[in-house]
Amino acid sequence: MTVAPIGVMDSGVGGISVLRELQRLLPNEDFIYYADHAHCPYGGKSRQAIVDRTVAITEELLARGAKLIVVACNTATIAAVEYLRASYPVPFVGMEPAIKPAVAQTRTGIVGVLATGAALAGEKFHALVAQHAGGVRIITQPCPGxxxxxxxxxxxxxxxxxxxEQYTRPLLAAGADVMVLGCTHYPFLKPLIAEVVGPEVVLLDTGAAVARQVERVLQRESLLAVDGRGGVEWLCSGDPQEFAAIRARLTEFSA
Structure with missing residues (x-):
């Protein structure tokens, strides 16, 4: 049992959607959230550039005592999580698009995936599709902007x-009845996406599944906290006031 914090990193505010699920499931844990706001988005960056940024953030989180680090960014997970696991002694939990549950839930046999171009191009994503798609057609849609x-x-x-509307139109036209939100920023757009695609389309993200995996790893490593404050320390590489204002906007909108 330990009150050391859990580190959570993302290119910006998207990982807050994952942090919320972590806080719901693990109310006794303390967190350090690092938004790499000055270098966001990661979607158009090279793999090496993303590895370099996640290494720098990992060093900062470890210096502040993080006992486990969540890479709360699909693009960063694909580019860097295996390198981080091989380079540091703490556990890392990354993101995985909800391909498996999407395949299980589709009725039309067509699943759409909304994500960044870098996430969709990664070998990790293609391996996930190969493992779980079966006879289901997976249609990918990069979403720049x-x-x-x-x-x-x-x-x-x-x-x-x-x-x-632009990015969901081809998925709807193809008959997708399940859409995977393959970026941690996109759950904040879930009400809008749901309004655009209609009630017949199921929207899936993996924040809650990641939180459950974090809980399993903490239990396995005997790292669960029982008397933490449940607080969050906020860090960012950009303008702290701008970051705080965006956080407030996200909280206000989704309250």
């Missing part, structure tokens, strides 16, 4: 809506 809209706190404005 959506992360930036969430980072601005624009969750339902005309420009954000236009992007959501």
């Amino acid at each position: 959506l992360v930036e809209q969430v980072e601005r706190g624009d969750l339902n404005g005309p420009q954000t809506r236009a992007l959501v």
Whole structure:
């Protein structure tokens, strides 16, 4: 049992969607959240650039005593999590798009995946599809610009809506009845996406599943806290005031 904090990293505010699930499941744990706001988004960066940033953030989190680190970013998980696991002694938990549950839930046999281009191009993603798709058709849709809209706190404005309509249109036209939100920023857009695609389409993200995996790893490693404050220390590589304002906007919108 330990009150050392859990580190959570993302390119920006998207990982807060995962942090919320962690807080619900593990109310006695303390957290350090690091938003790499100055280098967001990761979607267009090279693998080495993402590895370099996650290494720098890991060093910062470990210096502050993190006992486990959640890579709460699909793009960073694909690019860097195996390297991080091989390089540091603490456990790392990464993101995995909800392909398996999507395949189980589809009725039309067609699943759409909304994600960054880098996440969709990664070998890890293709291996996941090969493992779980079976006879289901998986249609991928890169979504440039959506992360930036969430980072601005624009969750339902005309420009954000236009992007959501643009990216979901081909998936709907193909008959997808399940859409996987393959980026941790996208759950903040879930009400808008649901409004655009309609009630017949199931939207899946993996924040809750990641939280359960973190709990399992903490139990396995005897790292569960029983008397933590349940607090969060916020860190970012960009403007702290801007980061705080965006956090407040996300909280206000999804309250």
